[in-house]
Amino acid sequence: MSGQRLFALLGQPDSPTDAVEEYCRYLAEALVPEGFELVIERVDWRNKGWARASRSLRHRAKGWRGAWVLVQYTALAWSARGFPLRFPSVLKTLKAAGARVGVVFHDIEPFSGTRVIDSMRRHSQLRVMLEALRLSDAAVFTVPLERISWLKRVANKGRFIPVGANLPTSSMANSREGVSTGGKLSVAVFGITGGESGRQEIETIVEAVQFAAARSGNLRLIVLGRNAQDAEAEFRERFRNSAVELHVLGVLPGEDVVRSLSISDVLLFVRGPISTRRGSAIAGIACGLPVIAFEGQETAAPITEAGLALYSPQRKGDLGDALLRVLQDEHYRASLAQRSLLAQRLYFSWHAIAARYAEFLNGRQ
Numbered sequence: 304m305s306g307q308r309l310f311a312l313l314g315q316p317d318s319p320t321d322a323v324e325e326y327c328r329y330l331a332e333a334l335v336p337e338g339f340e341l342v343i344e345r346v347d348w349r350n351k352g353w354a355r356a357s358r359s360l361r362h363r364a365k366g367w368r369g370a371w372v373l374v375q376y377t378a379l380a381w382s383a384r385g386f387p388l389r390f391p392s393v394l395k396t397l398k399a400a401g402a403r404v405g406v407v408f409h410d411i412e413p414f415s416g417t418r419v420i421d422s423m424r425r426h427s428q429l430r431v432m433l434e435a436l437r438l439s440d441a442a443v444f445t446v447p448l449e450r451i452s453w454l455k456r457v458a459n460k461g462r463f464i465p466v467g468a469n470l471p472t473s474s475m476a477n478s479r480e481g482v483s484t485g486g487k488l489s490v491a492v493f494g495i496t497g498g499e500s501g502r503q504e505i506e507t508i509v510e511a512v513q514f515a516a517a518r519s520g521n522l523r524l525i526v527l528g529r530n531a532q533d534a535e536a537e538f539r540e541r542f543r544n545s546a547v548e549l550h551v552l553g554v555l556p557g558e559d560v561v562r563s564l565s566i567s568d569v570l571l572f573v574r575g576p577i578s579t580r581r582g583s584a585i586a587g588i589a590c591g592l593p594v595i596a597f598e599g600q601e602t603a604a605p606i607t608e609a610g611l612a613l614y615s616p617q618r619k620g621d622l623g624d625a626l627l628r629v630l631q632d633e634h635y636r637a638s639l640a641q642r643s644l645l646a647q648r649l650y651f652s653w654h655a656i657a658a659r660y661a662e663f664l665n666g667r668q
Contacts, residue, residue, distance in 0.1 A: 306334075306335065306338045306339050306340040307338055307339050307340065307664075308339075308340045308342060308370055309339055309340070309341055309342070309370055309371040309372070309373065309664065310341070310342050310343075310344050310367060310370060310371070310372045310373065310402075311327040311330070311331070311341055311342070311343045311344065311372075311373045311375060312344050312345070312346065312372050312373065312374045312375065312393070312397075313327065313343065313344070313345045313346070313375050313380060314345070314346055314348065314375070314377075314380030314381040314390075315345075315347070315348065315349040315379075315380055315381075315383075316345075317379070317380070319529070319554055320529065320554060322469055322582055323375050323377060323380065323409055324343065325469035326375075326409075326466060326467075326469060326582075327341065327343050327375065328343070329467060329469055329653050330467075330653065330656065330657060330660070331343065332653065333653035333654055333656065333657035334657045334660065334661070336654075336657075337657050337658065337660070337661040338661070339660075339661065339664065341373075344363065346359075346360050346393060347359070348381075348389070349383070353389060357392070357393075357396065360393065360396055360397075361396055361400070364396055364397055364399075364400035364402060365400055367397070367400060367401075367402040368400060368401035368402065369401060369402070369403070370402055370403065371402070371403045371404075371405055371664060372397050372402045372403065372404055372405065373405045373406075373407050373443070374393065374394060374397070374404065374405065374406050374407065374435075374439075375407050375409060376390065376406055376407060376408050376409060376410060376432070376435060377409045377410045378410050378413075378414065378424075378428050378431075381393070384424075385414055385424050385427075385428065386423075386424060386427045386428075387427070387428065387431050388427060388431065390431050390435060391431060391434045391435060391438060394406070394435060394438040394439065395438065398438060403440050403441075404438065404439050404440050404441075405439060405440060405441040405442065405443060406435050406436070406439045406441075406442050406443070407442075407443040407445075408432065408435075408442060408443065408444050408445065409445060409466075409580065410428070410432075411444060411445065411446050411451055411580060411601065412451070412452060412453070413425040413426075413428035413429045413432070413453075414428060429453055432453065433453070436454075436460065436461075439460060440460070441460055441462065441663055442460050442461050442462070443462050443463075443464050443660075444461060444462070444463050444464075445463075445464065445465060445466050445579055445580035446463065446465075446578050446579050446580050446601045446603070447463050447579070447601075447603045447604070448461050448463055449603075450578075450600055450601050450603055452600070462659070462663050463579075464656060464659045464660060465579035465580070465585070465605065465606070465650060465651060465656065466579065466580050466581075466582050466585060466651075466656075467582075467585060467589070467651050467652065467653050467656050468582060468585045468586040468588070468589035468590075468651065469557065469582060469586075470557045470560055470561050470586055470589060470590075471557050471558055471561060472561055472589040472590060472647075472652075486521055487521045487522060487523040487548060488519065488521060488522055488523065488568045488569075488630050489522075489523040489524075489525055489566060489567040489568050489569075490512060490515075490522065490523070490524050490525070490567065490568065490569055490570075490571055490626065490630075491525045491526075491527070491563065491564055491567035491569070491570045491571070491587065491592070492508055492524070492525070492526045492527070492528075492531075492570070492571050492573075493527055493528045493560070493564065493570065493572075493583045493584075493586055493587065494527075494528035494529045494530065494531070494574060494583040495526070495528070495529065495530040495531055495533070495534045495574075496530065496574050497529075497530050497533070500574075501530055501533075501534060502537075504573050504574060505534055505537055505538065505541070507573050507616075507622060508524075508571060508573060509538070509541045509542070510622070510623060511571070511622040511623040511626050512524050512542075512547055512571075512626070513542075513545060513547070513623075514620065514623030514624075514626070514627065515623055515626045515627045515630055516545060516546060516547045518627055518631075519627060519630050519631055520546065522546070522547050522548070522630075523547070523548040523549075523550065524538075524542070524547055524548070524549050524550070525550045525552065525563055525567055526538060526549070526550070526551045526552065527551075527552040527553065527554075527555055527560060527563055528553075528554060528555075528560070528583060529554060531551050531552060531553045531554070532551060532553040532554075534551070535551040538551060539551075560586065561590060564586060564587060564590035564592060565590045565591070567590075567592060568592070568593075568629075568630065568636065569592055569593045569594070569595060569612075569626065569629050569630065569636070570584070570586075570587030570590075570592045570593070570594045570595070571595050571622075571626065572584040572587065572594055572595065572596040573596070573597075573616075573622070575599065576596070576597055576598055576599020576600065576601060576602050577594065577596035577597065577598070577599070577602055577606055577611065578599065578601030578602055578603070578606055579601070579603075579605065579606045579650075580601070581606075584596060584606075585606075585651050587643070588609045588610070588643040588646055588647050588651055589643075589647045589651060589652075591640050591641075591643050591644045591647070592610070592640060592643055593610045593611075593612055593629050593636055593639035593640055593643065594609065594610060594611050594612070594639075594643065595611075595612045595613075595614060595622065595625050595626055595629060596611060596612075596613060596614075597613060597614055597615060597616050598613055605646060605649070605650040605651075606646075608642065608645075608646045608649075608650070609642055609643045609646035609647075609651075610638070610639030610640055610641070610642035610643035610646070611639070611642075612625045612628070612629050612639060613625070
């Protein structure tokens, strides 16, 4: 492989899937036509301890002088409990070695919560993010800069680049030819949050799907991705006396995720406000689906150019109404699907994302 070499530096991996590592792998593939070779490296502090991991980083960084190192930031990648106080020292090590440091902020805001420990964690994360921005030569944010509460002045450092779907969508996503759905309309849910938030999501999904099924009939619900299997028993209990055909698929290889989404008719996204950093929502867009979601602080173009059917979580029954309209109105559903496909091509494909990275890596705004 030839091309200008740069590095993606990650902290500890997530489990059962590591979305940030997948992001880097898809980005690496897309950067090749742009003339770059992206090499993925890790600071293995969880297994080696910080002292050994830091020595290893100093040794490797000697060979990175003059190269871009794109350090991937989430709070939990650099701290087991979300206090990433050592993260600035990683950036200082790279700067001391003569590397050009870019920080890719996958966590855009500090964690929420009302407990005293939550307030301490939030203060720690905000301080680290501000210091990381100061130390970096460039910073990539996955939502528009004007939507970030703590970001005041970034000079020419800050760049907005949305995330893409961590899926092999290029050859499979847009075709439903030869697929038999048995005459049923399919609603997809990609990922469930764990804990109490997940239970609330299940309640929201069940209520909306039951409402739509009672009025449209012949409905299939496909639940896949993180925590799907943990939620299966509750879903099955809630749909026990329902005509809804339930499929719980869990974590799947990328090709199977694409296949499942591509035979669906709509994606429900209830895990939080939709935005350009919500990879599980963008997966639906990448597969040409209408996406039913709600707005928040981070909801802004270009995500709003995709095929979104927005609902208000404060208005009781609004999600069910939005779902029913998408399912019953074939022309409306088709128009939303076309908008998603266009937004995917223009903004969320890995080709489009790599082109935006290449602009700043080559010194162009």
